[in-house]
Amino acid sequence: MANPEVPHRPWTQRYHVAAIGWSALLIALLVASSIMTGANFSIFLANIDQFFALLGQMSHPTWAYTKIIIQPLYETIQMALLGTTIGAALAVPFSLLAASNLVTNQILRNLIRFFLDLVRTLPDLLMAAIFVAIFGIGSTAGVVTLAIFSFGMVSKLFYEVIETIDMGPLEALKSVGASKVTLIWYAVLPQILNQFVSYFLYTLEINVRASTVLGYLGAGGIGVYLQRSLGEFNYGATAVIILATLVVVLIIDGLSNHLRRVLL
Amino acid sequence: MAATQPATDSIISFRHVNKVYANGTVGLKDINFDIPRGQFLVVVGLSGAGKSTLLRTINRLHEISSGEIQIDNEAISAYKGKALRQLRCHIGMIFQNFNLVKRSSVEKNVLSGLVGYYPTWKCVLGLFSAHDHQRVVQALDRVSLTPKIFARADELSGGQQQRVAIARTLMQDPHIILADEPVASLDPRTSKDVMDTLKRLNREDGITVIVNLHSVAIARQYADRIIGLRAGELVYDEPIANVTEANLDQIYN
Ligand SMILES: Nc1ncnc2c1ncn2[C@@H]1O[C@H](COP(=O)(O)OP(=O)(O)OP(=O)(O)O)[C@@H](O)[C@H]1O
Numbered sequence: 071m072a073n074p075e076v077p078h079r080p081w082t083q084r085y086h087v088a089a090i091g092w093s094a095l096l097i098a099l100l101v102a103s104s105i106m107t108g109a110n111f112s113i114f115l116a117n118i119d120q121f122f123a124l125l126g127q128m129s130h131p132t133w134a135y136t137k138i139i140i141q142p143l144y145e146t147i148q149m150a151l152l153g154t155t156i157g158a159a160l161a162v163p164f165s166l167l168a169a170s171n172l173v174t175n176q177i178l179r180n181l182i183r184f185f186l187d188l189v190r191t192l193p194d195l196l197m198a199a200i201f202v203a204i205f206g207i208g209s210t211a212g213v214v215t216l217a218i219f220s221f222g223m224v225s226k227l228f229y230e231v232i233e234t235i236d237m238g239p240l241e242a243l244k245s246v247g248a249s250k251v252t253l254i255w256y257a258v259l260p261q262i263l264n265q266f267v268s269y270f271l272y273t274l275e276i277n278v279r280a281s282t283v284l285g286y287l288g289a290g291g292i293g294v295y296l297q298r299s300l301g302e303f304n305y306g307a308t309a310v311i312i313l314a315t316l317v318v319v320l321i322i323d324g325l326s327n328h329l330r331r332v333l334l
Numbered sequence: 335m336a337a338t339q340p341a342t343d344s345i346i347s348f349r350h351v352n353k354v355y356a357n358g359t360v361g362l363k364d365i366n367f368d369i370p371r372g373q374f375l376v377v378v379g380l381s382g383a384g385k386s387t388l389l390r391t392i393n394r395l396h397e398i399s400s401g402e403i404q405i406d407n408e409a410i411s412a413y414k415g416k417a418l419r420q421l422r423c424h425i426g427m428i429f430q431n432f433n434l435v436k437r438s439s440v441e442k443n444v445l446s447g448l449v450g451y452y453p454t455w456k457c458v459l460g461l462f463s464a465h466d467h468q469r470v471v472q473a474l475d476r477v478s479l480t481p482k483i484f485a486r487a488d489e490l491s492g493g494q495q496q497r498v499a500i501a502r503t504l505m506q507d508p509h510i511i512l513a514d515e516p517v518a519s520l521d522p523r524t525s526k527d528v529m530d531t532l533k534r535l536n537r538e539d540g541i542t543v544i545v546n547l548h549s550v551a552i553a554r555q556y557a558d559r560i561i562g563l564r565a566g567e568l569v570y571d572e573p574i575a576n577v578t579e580a581n582l583d584q585i586y587n
């Protein structure tokens with residue numbers, strides 16, 4: 071049997087020049103940035119015993135502490151839930167306006183995207199510090215910070231989902247004389263709803279973790295207790311807080327998996 | 335009703351219609367013809383000939399570059415906003431890929447044919463009248479899909495989805511149905527079902543039907559008249575009685 075004629079691959083393709091080149095560039099960048107920032111792997115290795123010492127202390131959680139943190143943990147979840155909900159609700163109109171398959175006006179779309187990029191570059195810790203200064207110590211500052219943070223992140227996730235929808239139903243709805251809002255309600259939302267829910271829960275999960283850190287700055291919730299325990303070298307309590315946060319994150323993750331299955 | 339009116343009463347007229355896409359592609363070139371009320375018109379032509387473009391200029395999903403299209407003796411190119419939506423209310427459209435909202439129920443898909451008749455806030459809240467809910471059942475009955483009313487659209491076969499799309503169109507109470515290769519992704523038997531349904535609506539309700547088809551065989555079986563496009567030009571226009579294999583060939587060469 072004669073072998074079929076196979077076209078010749080160019081040598082760049084045969085020796086994977088592009089892939090090797092990119093990998094080399096990436097490694098070079100990593101090395102260069104570690105040198106420039108002074109991040110030193112040997113320091114990390116030299117001090118690793120301290121890390122294990124800490125871990126040792128944390129391996130005896132002060133279980134009695136659980137009772138004390140239930141209330142602040144509850145507050146943290148409420149903060150995260152409120153912040154995520156406000157942020158995601160605001161993100162819906164913005165993501166619709168930022169989606170290239172819905173908004174043909176390029177100027178408007180780019181303006182919205184620029185605004186969203188700006189929001190995303192605001193560091194959440196900086197925001198928390200500012201809002202604590204404005205609203206005072208407490209959960210209001212935390213909620214506002216989380217809302218803005220979620221808004222920036224969720225908007226981008228949402229408009230990227232919107233850009234992948236099937237445009238056929240939109241054309242059909244347009245052809246029956248639907249108004250813009252009706253079009254979105256009937257042809258866009260059903261296609262993206264379950265992805266929206268899943269991103270909402272993903273953001274909620276991130277926010278629960280983020281709000282533990284925000285508490286550090288006085289923005290309410292469990293973070294206040296985390297800071298206190300670390301300040302008092304009470305690592306047993308720290309362990310309880312970390313474990314409790316883990317449990318909450320796991321629950322949200324399970325819930326999100328479940329909802330995704332149900333909604334799909 | 336309309337089916338009994340004289341053939342000289344044209345429902346759609348093309349007058350020197352040109353369409354050039356933004357990238358310079360010529361979609362339509364000096365198209366002139368009239369469609370009598372109640373006609374079953376089939377448009378044939380090679381891929382890229384401009385069939386979809388022609389169909390979409392009728393409900394203004396595509397804008398024309400020059401010339402004029404009249405529906406019921408009124409030029410439609412100036413329609414904006416509400417007037418345009420009202421025009422579209424009475425023109426049904428069927429697509430090759432059915433274009434149903436797959437995650438929504440059959441009922442909701444069929445109801446969506448009505449949204450042009452309701453104010454936006456009622457559509458959003460789903461406040462359709464009891465009478466219209468009744469009409470959904472009737473529309474589904476005409477395409478023999480009443481048992482599927484609460485099924486999700488993506489649970490149906492292709493042929494069933496296309497019939498749901500026809501039911502959606504029926505809710506519009508259309509004077510015109512535009513069908514862009516409605517059977518291109520269906521097997522021969524289901525194709526026949528769908529084409530028969532369109533023919534029935536044409537004969538029983540007097541709806542003017544314009545269908546783009548790839549298959550000349552199906553075209554000859556259902557059409558009252560066949561027009562042919564080649565590179566955006568109208569190169570063939572014959573009543574079915576005059577259509578022969580030989581003169582159809584001129585569309586394709
Ligand atoms: N949005 C667009 N922008 C630019 N050119 C387009 C666009 N839509 C269609 N065209 C071009 O216009 C011409 C006519 O396209 P049209 O879709 O009307 O053809 P068709 O007869 O429906 O073809 P098919 O049988 O493949 O569906 C083609 O050359 C096509 O490439």
Ligand SMILES: [Mg+2]
Pocket residue numbers: 385386387514
């Ligand atoms: Mg086409």
